[in-house]
Amino acid sequence: MPALPRRGALRLLPAILIPLFVRPGRAEDSRLSEIWRCGGGDCPGYEYHPRDGDPEHGAPAGTAFQDLPADWFCPRCGAGKPDFRRMGD
């Protein structure tokens, strides 16, 4: 009866796969809801939203501020990452 073991394995499959997909999503959620505001002196007030990213400057949507390249800079005034402050801190 080769069919029985296969059916049992299929029933277990979702229990194995679902945690694989859910875990990484949860870990990233808090960082993706952060808003980072540029503190450059001449800046009109650029805000970085991780869910939107900055696709024109090498940061696809969904890129956490912490994961931006070290040489990323404010597209409005050119200030570097250290000049940004996290909103709500």
Ligand SMILES: [Zn+2]
């Ligand atoms: Zn700026």
